[in-house]
Amino acid sequence: xxxxxxxxxxxxxxxxxxxxxxxxxxxxxxxxxxxxxxxxxxxxxxxxxxxxxxxxxxxxxxxxxxxxxxxxxxxxxxxxxxxxxxxxxxxxxxxxxxxxxxxxxxxxxxxxxxxxxxxxxxxxxxxxxxxxxxxxxxxxxxxxxxxxxxxxxxxxxxxxxxxxxxxxxxxxxxxxxxxxxxxxxxxxxxxxxxxxxxxxxxxxxxxxxxxxxxxxxxxxxxxxxxxxxxxxxxxxxxxxxxxxxxxxxxxxxxxxxxxxxxxxxxxxxxxxxxxxxxxxxxxxxxxxxxxxxxxxxxxxxxxxxxxxxxxxxxxxxxxxxxxxxxxxxxxxxxxxxxxxxxxxxxxxxxxxxxxxxxxxxxxxxxxxxxxxxxxxxxxxxxxxxxxxxxxxxxxxxxxxxxxxxxxxxxxxxxxxx
Amino acid sequence: xxxxxxxxxxxxxxxxxxxxxxxxxxxxxxxxxxxxxxxxxxxxxxxxxxxxxxxxxxxxxxxxxxxxxxxxxxxxxxxxxxxxxxxxxxxxxxxxxxxxxxxxxxxxxxxxxxxxxxxxxxxxxxxxxxxxxxxxxxxxxxxxxxxxxxxxxxxxxxxxxxxxxxxxxxxxxxxxxxxxxxxxxxxxxxxxxxxxxxxxxxxxxxxxxxxxxxxxxxxxxxxxxxxxxxxxxxxxxxxxxxxxxxxxxxxxxxxxxxxxxxxx
Numbered sequence: 184x185x186x187x188x189x190x191x192x193x194x195x196x197x198x199x200x201x202x203x204x205x206x207x208x209x210x211x212x213x214x215x216x217x218x219x220x221x222x223x224x225x226x227x228x229x230x231x232x233x234x235x236x237x238x239x240x241x242x243x244x245x246x247x248x249x250x251x252x253x254x255x256x257x258x259x260x261x262x263x264x265x266x267x268x269x270x271x272x273x274x275x276x277x278x279x280x281x282x283x284x285x286x287x288x289x290x291x292x293x294x295x296x297x298x299x300x301x302x303x304x305x306x307x308x309x310x311x312x313x314x315x316x317x318x319x320x321x322x323x324x325x326x327x328x329x330x331x332x333x334x335x336x337x338x339x340x341x342x343x344x345x346x347x348x349x350x351x352x353x354x355x356x357x358x359x360x361x362x363x364x365x366x367x368x369x370x371x372x373x374x375x376x377x378x379x380x381x382x383x384x385x386x387x388x389x390x391x392x393x394x395x396x397x398x399x400x401x402x403x404x405x406x407x408x409x410x411x412x413x414x415x416x417x418x419x420x421x422x423x424x425x426x427x428x429x430x431x432x433x434x435x436x437x438x439x440x441x442x443x444x445x446x447x448x449x450x451x452x453x454x455x456x457x458x459x460x461x462x463x464x465x466x467x468x469x470x471x472x473x474x475x476x477x478x479x480x481x482x483x484x485x486x487x488x489x490x491x492x493x494x495x496x497x498x499x500x501x502x503x504x505x506x507x508x509x510x511x512x513x514x515x516x517x518x519x520x521x522x523x524x525x526x527x528x529x530x531x532x533x534x535x536x537x538x539x540x541x542x543x544x545x546x547x548x549x550x551x552x553x554x555x556x557x558x559x560x561x562x563x564x565x566x567x568x569x570x571x572x573x574x575x576x577x578x579x580x581x582x583x584x585x586x587x588x589x590x591x592x593x594x595x596x597x598x599x600x
Numbered sequence: 601x602x603x604x605x606x607x608x609x610x611x612x613x614x615x616x617x618x619x620x621x622x623x624x625x626x627x628x629x630x631x632x633x634x635x636x637x638x639x640x641x642x643x644x645x646x647x648x649x650x651x652x653x654x655x656x657x658x659x660x661x662x663x664x665x666x667x668x669x670x671x672x673x674x675x676x677x678x679x680x681x682x683x684x685x686x687x688x689x690x691x692x693x694x695x696x697x698x699x700x701x702x703x704x705x706x707x708x709x710x711x712x713x714x715x716x717x718x719x720x721x722x723x724x725x726x727x728x729x730x731x732x733x734x735x736x737x738x739x740x741x742x743x744x745x746x747x748x749x750x751x752x753x754x755x756x757x758x759x760x761x762x763x764x765x766x767x768x769x770x771x772x773x774x775x776x777x778x779x780x781x782x783x784x785x786x787x788x789x790x791x792x793x794x795x796x797x798x799x800x801x802x803x804x805x806x807x808x809x810x811x812x813x814x815x816x817x818x819x820x821x822x823x824x825x826x827x828x829x830x831x832x833x834x835x836x837x838x839x840x841x842x843x844x845x846x847x848x849x850x851x852x853x854x855x856x857x858x859x860x861x862x863x864x
Contacts, residue, residue: 215687216685216687216688218685218687482694482697482713482714483713483714485688485690485694486690486694486695486697486698486713486714487698487713488688489684489685489688489690489695489698490679490684490695490698492659492677492679493677493679493698493749493752494698495659496657496658496659496675496677496762497675497676497677497699497700497756498674498675498700499700499713504713540687540689543689544689544690544691544736546690546694549689
């Protein structure tokens with residue numbers, strides 16, 4: 184099947200990725216000019232911290248009543264070992280089959296014809312596979328590792344015997360997958376030691392992690408943007424602190440919510456392969472608003488950022504301008520990271536702006552060219568990923584770098600003539 | 601025209617203390633700036649001139665006392681010469697447009713935050729740089745950049761023109777041209793001028809009043825040029841013997857002797 188013939192597979196995600204890349208390109212002009220190019224990376228991690236905190240909150244709240252309710256049935260095989268109950272409640276029971284007995288929750292994309300739901304061989308590591316309720320039900324081989332390293336090859340793979348480890352695959356509400364005998368066995372022999380419902384396991388309302396990711400990213404953007412640099416505290420220092428602190432939070436909290444880790448990765452990092460149509464619409468709306476805002480205010484953003492002291496003396500509402508700028512950064516990064524992943528989002532916030540700065544000077548043209556370069560990189564990256572069976576997120580990042588190098592080379596060559 | 605006692609008060613400081621952090625180094629400052637005034641802030645390096653200027657403009661809050669400015673007063677500010685980040689791809693005209701609107705609204709959103717191109721070009725013409733309007737700002741010399749900042753301040757048609765060492769880095773003809781322009785505009789438009797300078801001759805030739813600051817001595821003295829621009833006052837301020845030579849073009853301030861005891 185050619186790339187074009189398979190448009191029904193990629194159209195939504197390419198539209199979403201291009202929109203997200205355009206928004207990142209628009210904000211990238213400012214992160215580059217203000218010399219805070221690592222801000223998107225720090226904000227991505229903050230968004231991740233927001234997601235894991237959301238899952239931890241729900242997980243913790245759901246734990247309390249279960250821990251004290253004697254009515255919660257416990258399998259005889261484990262009843263004598265209180266320690267195991269604790270482990271199960273942290274998600275380890277998926278190794279032995281965690282098929283919920285209550286009514287399964289619907290998968291948002293269950294009817295989406297664009298969705299491949301076949302798990303890949305390596306996906307057994309995703310602890311929550313058994314009752315995978317993600318909007319994206321197509322894990323990639325390295326998806327559990329996080330950042331948007333989806334591989335098209337995985338989208339077409341048939342479930343392998345290895346996947347038997349994901350014991351709850353019988354509950355995997357795939358629209359296309361044919362459960363293998365191993366899966367069936369896994370489901371049939373599922374060891375129902377825990378009878379807690381999905382909700383008792385702390386199933387997270389889908390909006391909560393996204394909302395907290397957005398809040399964390401926006402607050403972080405405002406903090407990093409408005410920090411008053413002094414002799415002891417520099418913005419670089421703070422960027423490093425936020426990045427490390429948020430990364431450590433994700434890893435530390437992740438240890439307490441292993442069962443939800445796959446959902447965390449899904450919500451946070453995307454896989455740039457499949458997407459819910461609602462998410463595509465959200466990405467497009469966010470992108471249109473952010474690009475329009477930056478096109479409208481680009482001259483004011485740039486010219487006053489050039490000399491903020493004078494702008495203040497002249498009565499320019501510099502704090503309002505900066506507030507709009509940094510909030511838009513937070514929204515763009517939180518949304519973009521979820522759609523395409525941290526690596527390509529970071530790349531879209533750096534290389535398109537550098538490309539635009541190589542060829543144009545006018546503030547609005549800078550934003551427009553940067554946004555266009557981001558969208559082009561998203562499309563080219565996806566195309567290369569599809570045709571060459573490369574990891575999608577990395578392909579998009581590489582495409583944005585390649586565009587920059589080609590343009591920079593052309594400008595240098597033109598200058599020599 | 602000079603700021604006479606009957607003209608409109610634009611800025612007033614009452615019992616103001618200024619300093620770094622929470623530590624005041626000059627206290628009890630009482631002063632007014634009136635329409636048409638030309639006040640020079642003079643003192644050694646680190647005397648607190650720029651801090652005082654920023655307090656008058658509302659950029660820095662006083663540590664004590666009250667800083668007041670008239671409602672709707674427009675300030676045109678020329679900052680100290682410093683290294684501007686060359687990564688910004690702005691043209692000279694863009695920088696001048698950053699001066700913002702003058703007395704009349706010019707549009708919505710970003711337009712109201714920026715001057716119209718034709719007005720920015722006219723301001724550039726005032727400082728003799730209209731031919732560089734489309735040249736990237738980062739590619740012009742430091743002295744030319746200061747003149748561009750002057751154009752950016754003037755495009756606002758300010759009530760107060762605040763100049764923080766505006767002629768630093770300029771050659772002599774450019775320096776003289778610029779100060780003549782400032783004086784002409786101040787007299788023609790009736791705007792007040794606040795001038796921070798190390799160059800005593802600039803203060804002596806152009807200002808009406810002088811504020812002599814020295815934070816090491818904890819002192820600030822504000823009076824007419826004719827009163828303060830004396831060898832005794834200046835020698836006491838700088839700790840060096842200073843003479844004033846009167847020439848046809850105006851007074852010239854010169855060092856007249858070795859350092860005083862305890863001073864380098």
